[in-house]
Each structure stands twice: as C-alpha cells, then as structure tokens.
Amino acid sequence: MHVLKFGGTSMGDADTWQRVLDIIARYKHPFVIVSATARTTRHLLAAAEKAVTDLEEAIHISQQIHHRHHQIITNFLDNYPEVQPAITQECTQWIDDTIDELDKYLRGIHESRELTASQRDAVASVGERLSSYLFARCGTAAGLTTTWVDASDFIHTNSDFGQAVPDEKYINQKIPQWWNHRDGEEIPVMGGYYGKDTNGHLTTLGFEGSDYTASLVGAALAAESIEIWTDVSGIYTCDPQVVPQAQPIAELSFREATEMAYFGAKVLHPSTTKPASAKRIPVWVKNIFEPQQRGTRISHETHPDGDVKAMTFKKNCVVITVTSSQTVMGYEFLSGVFDILRHHHLPVDVVTTTEASVSIVMESAKRVNDAVERLASYGTVEVVHQQGIISLVGCRTNNTISLVNEILRCLEGPSANLVSYNKGKGNLNIVLREELLIQSVKAIHKHIFE
Ligand code: ADP
Ligand code: MG
Numbered sequence: 061m062h063v064l065k066f067g068g069t070s071m072g073d074a075d076t077w078q079r080v081l082d083i084i085a086r087y088k089h090p091f092v093i094v095s096a097t098a099r100t101t102r103h104l105l106a107a108a109e110k111a112v113t114d115l116e117e118a119i120h121i122s123q124q125i126h127h128r129h130h131q132i133i134t135n136f137l138d139n140y141p142e143v144q145p146a147i148t149q150e151c152t153q154w155i156d157d158t159i160d161e162l163d164k165y166l167r168g169i170h171e172s173r174e175l176t177a178s179q180r181d182a183v184a185s186v187g188e189r190l191s192s193y194l195f196a197r198c199g200t201a202a203g204l205t206t207t208w209v210d211a212s213d214f215i216h217t218n219s220d221f222g223q224a225v226p227d228e229k230y231i232n233q234k235i236p237q238w239w240n241h242r243d244g245e246e247i248p249v250m251g252g253y254y255g256k257d258t259n260g261h262l263t264t265l266g267f268e269g270s271d272y273t274a275s276l277v278g279a280a281l282a283a284e285s286i287e288i289w290t291d292v293s294g295i296y297t298c299d300p301q302v303v304p305q306a307q308p309i310a311e312l313s314f315r316e317a318t319e320m321a322y323f324g325a326k327v328l329h330p331s332t333t334k335p336a337s338a339k340r341i342p343v344w345v346k347n348i349f350e351p352q353q354r355g356t357r358i359s360h361e362t363h364p365d366g367d368v369k370a371m372t373f374k375k376n377c378v379v380i381t382v383t384s385s386q387t388v389m390g391y392e393f394l395s396g397v398f399d400i401l402r403h404h405h406l407p408v409d410v411v412t413t414t415e416a417s418v419s420i421v422m423e424s425a426k427r428v429n430d431a432v433e434r435l436a437s438y439g440t441v442e443v444v445h446q447q448g449i450i451s452l453v454g455c456r457t458n459n460t461i462s463l464v465n466e467i468l469r470c471l472e473g474p475s476a477n478l479v480s481y482n483k484g485k486g487n488l489n490i491v492l493r494e495e496l497l498i499q500s501v502k503a504i505h506k507h508i509f510e
Pocket of ligand 1: 095268294296297298300
C-alpha cells in the first residue's frame with residue numbers, strides 16, 4: 061500500500077481536485093492524507109487572532125472560507141450532474157456545520173478577550189476538517205471509493221498545542237486495526253496536521269504538519285512508500301521560487317532531507333522523515349502538475365554525486381552572544397545558558413564559541429526576549445536581529461578549505477557574521493545580515509550548481 065499526501069496547492073481548486081483524484085485512481089491500495097485548501101490555515105489563524113478584538117472582522121474571514129469551499133465543491137460537482145444533488149447537499153451541510161462550529165470558537169475567543177493555544181489549534185484544524193470530508197465526498201462523486209476518516213480518531217497526541225507530539229504507540233495500533241477491518245475497496249481520506257489530546261481537545265502538529273501525518277500513517281501501515289505530492293517536481297538544489305535555476309535532486313538520504321527541512325526548505329516538515337526512516341520506508345516528493353516527472357526519493361542510501369547536495373536558507377533569525385563574566389568559559393556557564401533555552405523551548409540553529417563567550421543563532425520568536433532577560437545572569441548579552449542563515453547540506457568535498465573559501469568569496473565583502481562547518485555531517489552554515497540573504501543565496505547557488 062502507499063500513503064499519498066496532497067498539500068494546500070494540490071487542494072487549491074476544483075481543477076486540482078480532479079488532478080489529484082486522477083493520481084489516486086492509479087494506485088491499488090492508497091491511504092490519502094490532505095491538507096487544508098490553499099491559504100485556508102493562514103486565514104483561520106488570522107481570524108483567531110482578530111477575534112480577540114474584532115469579532116465582526118473574524119466572522120467576515122470565516123464567511124470567506126465558507127464561500128470558497130462552497131465554490132470549490134460547486135465547481136467540482138458541476139462536472140458530475142448525475143450524482144450531484146445528494147452529494148452537494150451533504151457537502152453543503154458539512155460546510156455549514158463546520159463553519160458554525162468555527163464561529164462558535166471565534167465568539168468564545170472574543171468573549172474571553174484572549175486566544176489560548178488550545179483555541180488556536182481548534183480553529184486551525186477547521187481547514188483540514190473541511191477539505192478532507194469534502195474531498196472524500198467529491199471523490200465518491202467522481203466514481204472512486206473514497207471514505208472520510210477523522211484524524212482525531214487516529215492521531216492522538218500530547219497537549220503541546222501548536223507543536224503536539226503524536227502518540228506513536230496508539231497510532232501504530234489504531235490505524236492498522238482500522239485498515240485491516242475496512243472494506244478492502246475503501247480509499248481512506250484523512251486530514252493531515254491535526255489530532256486530539258487525551259482530554260479530547262484538538263491539537264496540531266506544527267507548520268506543514270500534514271507531511272508528518274503522512275509519515276506517521278505510512279509507518280503505522282508499513283507502507284511501500286510515502287508520497288508527498290506538491291507543486292514542484294521534488295526537492296530542488298534550492299527553493300525554485302527564489303532560484304529559478306535550481307534543479308530537482310533525484311536521491312537524498314533521510315539525514316540530508318531532514319537537515320534541509322530543519323534549515324528552512326519548506327517543502328517538507330522537519331519531522332516527516334522520522335517515522336518513515338525508523339521503518340525504512342522511502343519518501344517520494346512529486347508534482348501533481350507533472351506526475352510523469354521522477355521527483356525525489358528520500359531513503360537510507362547515500363548518493364555521493366558532487367561536492368554539495370543542496371542549499372537552504374532561513375530568514376528572521378537572531379544571534380545572541382553571551383559573554384561570561386569569567387575569562388575562561390566553564391561547562392557550568394554553557395550548561396546554564398542552554399538550560400535557559402530549553403526552559404523557553406527555543407531550538408538552536410547554529411552555535412559558535414570563543415574562550416569566554418557563546419553565540420547562538422535561532423529563529424526570532426517572542427519567547428527569545430524572555431530568554432535574553434534570564435541569560436543576563438550569566439554575563440553580558442548582545443542580541444543582533446534580522447539575521448539570515450544559509451545552510452549547505454551534503455557537503456562531501458575533501459577540500460574543506462577551498463569550499464569555504466569559494467563560498468565566502470561569493471558573498472559581498474566581509475558579510476558573513478558566523479560560519480560553522482561540520483565535515484562529518486556534511487553541513488556548512490553561514491549567518492549573515494538578512495538584507496544580504498537572497499543575493500548571497502543566488503551567488504552561492506550559481507557558483508556551486510550552475
Ligand atoms: P504543499 O502545499 O504541497 O505542502 P508547500 O508550499 O508546503 O507545498 O511546499 C512546496 C514549496 O516548497 C515549493 O513551491 C517551493 O517554493 C518550496 N521550497 C522551498 N525549498 C524548496 C526546495 N529545496 N525544493 C523544492 N521546493 C522548495
Ligand atoms: Mg507543505
């Protein structure tokens with residue numbers, strides 16, 4: 061069996077829905093995971109934020125979401141007039157009910173004048189709850205045996221709202237149980253990204269979490285492959301929207317793909333590879349608009365071709381430098397500093413040290429300010445905002461000095477603020493001012509790949 065995941069762009073309109081159904085129809089026993097329709101999650105989160113102060117505006121956003129979904133199903137079902145009335149009615153009812161529920165959440169937020177993490181997740185999950193049900197029903201209208209399954213029945217998580225940790229033991233038991241007892245012809249369609257905690261509250265798995273759901277399901281069912289279908293023909297040497305000359309990479313190792321995702325390649329959720337890799341299931345990234353293209357295969361194998369595999373970049377980072385009051389940096393200083401980061405749930409991207417200081421680079425977040433305040437107890441703290449990170453993944457060159465040299469020469473003047481290189485892991489990170497990020501990315505890409 062194969063797990064097929066279709067992202068927001070694939071769920072964009074009635075035409076892409078048809079395209080996706082044509083792809084699904086080619087598989088024998090697929091399990092389908094879908095994201096919310098394009099931009100819906102962003103709009104939902106905006107509505108949740110707005111609801112705190114401006115309920116009218118929040119409800120207006122909710123009406124637009126209602127309208128858009130109605131439009132998609134009407135356009136789609138127009139092509140299937142013979143089955144249209146019954147399924148249109150079911151879909152319309154579903155949209156009405158789900159949007160009613162959304163409005164109830166929005167009113168609750170407005171009444172308490174506060175948006176809790178739990179409410180935010182409940183609102184965010186509406187996108188997948190809409191898209192998955194509607195898509196499953198439209199699949200049936202088009203002659204496929206698609207059946208909707210509710211992710212909250214299968215994807216149980218802890219209560220870390222916004223970044224919930226899935227209970228893999230439960231998932232690995234529940235999903236095969238359902239799969240083995242289903243009518244063999246059924247094609248399950250499940251929403252990605254969301255789940256439920258032990259108190260019955262809706263949770264989400266973090267940005268791009270549908271990829272993660274697909275991997276969890278694939279691992280639970282020991283799938284032959286997990287296929288992430290999107291709007292580009294695989295994972296490229298760099299984001300093709302920023303560097304049009306970027307080329308798709310045929311093969312990546314799990315580690316390389318994870319590194320790329322962690323360092324900003326939004327084509328994959330960073331946790332996607334974990335369950336798949338543990339069960340040694342290959343993950344493919346493929347394009348719904350060019351399904352005949354090979355795409356990228358991510359697997360355990362490593363394929364050494366060229367000095368560098370790919371590059372990624374991240375905007376909106378911050379460099380925090382803590383200089384110890386003592387001249388020689390002790391382990392207590394370092395463990396104290398990292399303990400504070402742990403306490404504030406701040407993941408670190410790059411670290412460099414000198415005899416008495418440590419510089420830490422991470423994505424900018426509100427929590428950073430709280431951490432900075434506490435870090436002051438360990439020495440002087442300097443914070444530099446608006447930084448970017450360029451990461452080179454899969455560096456296999458034997459000539460490190462020449463690689464680093466060449467790359468620094470691509471940059472404008474002395475613009476690198478920090479450089480870290482790990483030969484064993486094949487990873488090179490360069491931290492520089494954000495305004496120089498894109499031009500530097502293009503220059504380095506040109507030098508290495510073009
Ligand atoms: P989906 O809605 O299918 O989840 P995403 O927008 O999350 O799609 O991911 C696909 C997008 O990821 C591409 O359109 C591309 O702009 C971006 N992207 C960033 N880095 C890369 C990369 N290295 N290779 C391919 N795509 C990338
Ligand atoms: Mg995505």
